[in-house]
Amino acid sequence: MPDTRDRHRPRYHVTPPQNWMNDPNGLIQWQGTYHLFYQHNPFGALWGNMHWGHAISRDLVHWEDLPIALAPDDGGSDAAGCFSGVAFDHDGVATILYTGVRDADLEPQRPHLATSDDPLLRTWTKHPGNPVIAEPPAGLEVVIFRDHTVWQEDGVWYQGIGSGIAGQGGTVLLYRSTDLVTWEYLHPLVVGDATQTAPFTTGTGWECPDFFAIDGRHGLIFASHDEHPLNVSWMTGDYREHRLIPTATGLVDAGPSLYAPQSFTDDQGRRVMIGWLRERRSDDAQVADGWSGAMSLPRILTIADDGTLRSAPAPENDLLRGDTLPTTTSADGTLTEARGDAIEIVATFTLADASVGLLVRATDDRAEQTIVRYDPTTQELVLDTTRASLDVDAYGTETRLAYVPTGETITLRVYVDRSVIEVFVDDQIALSGRVYPTRDDADGIAVIGTDRIASLAIWEMGDALPARQG
Numbered sequence: 208m209p210d211t212r213d214r215h216r217p218r219y220h221v222t223p224p225q226n227w228m229n230d231p232n233g234l235i236q237w238q239g240t241y242h243l244f245y246q247h248n249p250f251g252a253l254w255g256n257m258h259w260g261h262a263i264s265r266d267l268v269h270w271e272d273l274p275i276a277l278a279p280d281d282g283g284s285d286a287a288g289c290f291s292g293v294a295f296d297h298d299g300v301a302t303i304l305y306t307g308v309r310d311a312d313l314e315p316q317r318p319h320l321a322t323s324d325d326p327l328l329r330t331w332t333k334h335p336g337n338p339v340i341a342e343p344p345a346g347l348e349v350v351i352f353r354d355h356t357v358w359q360e361d362g363v364w365y366q367g368i369g370s371g372i373a374g375q376g377g378t379v380l381l382y383r384s385t386d387l388v389t390w391e392y393l394h395p396l397v398v399g400d401a402t403q404t405a406p407f408t409t410g411t412g413w414e415c416p417d418f419f420a421i422d423g424r425h426g427l428i429f430a431s432h433d434e435h436p437l438n439v440s441w442m443t444g445d446y447r448e449h450r451l452i453p454t455a456t457g458l459v460d461a462g463p464s465l466y467a468p469q470s471f472t473d474d475q476g477r478r479v480m481i482g483w484l485r486e487r488r489s490d491d492a493q494v495a496d497g498w499s500g501a502m503s504l505p506r507i508l509t510i511a512d513d514g515t516l517r518s519a520p521a522p523e524n525d526l527l528r529g530d531t532l533p534t535t536t537s538a539d540g541t542l543t544e545a546r547g548d549a550i551e552i553v554a555t556f557t558l559a560d561a562s563v564g565l566l567v568r569a570t571d572d573r574a575e576q577t578i579v580r581y582d583p584t585t586q587e588l589v590l591d592t593t594r595a596s597l598d599v600d601a602y603g604t605e606t607r608l609a610y611v612p613t614g615e616t617i618t619l620r621v622y623v624d625r626s627v628i629e630v631f632v633d634d635q636i637a638l639s640g641r642v643y644p645t646r647d648d649a650d651g652i653a654v655i656g657t658d659r660i661a662s663l664a665i666w667e668m669g670d671a672l673p674a675r676q677g
């Protein structure tokens with residue numbers, strides 16, 4: 208059993224039992240149980256040998272490991288990897304579409320179909336006709352061709368595949384089918400602009416597309432595969448004749464870590480999203496610790512009247528709360544009776560003309576500290592991890608995001624979980640990062656703007672995978 212209590216290993220965020228984890232896959236609530244599959248390398252702590260790892264939950268926040276659910280077949284059309292995909296209900300049968308990769312050079316990457324008759328979805332039967340789409344559409348020069356979003360309209364299945372059109376930008380190529388085996392190419396759902404630089408880039412190709420409707424409004428999330436930066440964006444707008452005409456756009460998470468999220472509609476009709484929180488440290492450090500990657504907490508997506516996609520922490524995250532901690536604060540803002548590296552902090556500030564916020568994972572001398580603050584003069588949210596660690600193998604960044612609060616206050620909800628920092632602002636906007644403090648006293652907390660704090664609450668948090676703790 209690996210040491211799941213190492214210094215950087217999150218406690219209440221899902222991590223792999225050992226080795227590598229990336230994208231969430233096949234998110235579904237099946238016969239009441241939530242399923243989280245994920246990209247997993249069972250043989251090492253770096254990316255490769257993609258399998259689907261598997262965890263289940265009854266309440267969305269306490270998880271149980273199950274054995275690997277999907278593995279490449281030697282000599283098969285997915286011999287080099289089972290890349291990302293989605294799960295859905297086809298006439299009562301649990302079904303997945305995923306990208307199977309055939310050769311060692313990681314090509315070709317093609318859609319693969321599989322079904323499960325196991326109530327807990329532990330085993331999958333791959334369709335003998337895989338891949339179910341042999342080639343990208345003729346006449347299109349595509350940059351990538353992988354990852355899937357699937358939905359049904361009037362008894363017809365629609366599948367969007369992540370792609371990019373050379374010389375134009377990222378796209379989602381739209382297909383339809385009545386049997387999930389024979390697919391007819393229609394057209395791009397929407398095409399991005401690779402030359403766009405402001406307010407953010409969307410790049411040349413889109414991975415992990417996720418198209419959905421919430422209360423009759425349509426949205427698309429996609430991950431830009433260009434290296435700098437790895438943005439995850441949303442578009443909302445009018446969905447007409449099977450095309451998305453965007454009227455609003457933004458970033459799903461403004462921090463440097465969240466990537467390749469996926470969302471699904473649960474039994475309560477909520478659109479629930481989970482994303483991969485990438486490591487922000489060297490490969491050597493990941494190999495030394497023997498694991499890599501974490502999942503975000505579940506977030507609930509909504510689309511506001513102006514088309515803005517909002518994400519709020521799922522209410523179930525409160526089930527992870529343990530004892531509250533005292534909030535006594537000294538004159539310089541230091542919390543004198545509370546420390547912690549697996550905590551939730553909710554702080555509401557009255558806005559004036561100076562920054563308000565929190566220091567977390569802070570040493571007593573502030574040599575290590577992570578800063579979350581709002582600057583009302585520039586109207587920017589700031590997540591600053593540049594001083595989070597004295598370790599040169601940890602990569603810090605400063606993220607700034609323009610934000611204009613609607614009222615006189617701002618509420619910062621900060622989930623601190625060892626190396627994970629997830630921030631929600633007014634339960635609408637998210638910024639996530641990873642931090643790797645080295646010192647034992649890097650569990651201090653401080654308030655920035657003590658004279659403007661309207662309320663403050665802190666909880667210790669429990670384990671997401673209690674069985675792993677024995």
Ligand code: DQQ
Nearest residue numbers: 230246290291414415467
């Ligand atoms: N990760 C998967 C791909 C996807 C990428 C492979 C995004 O399917 O495009 O592990 O992180």
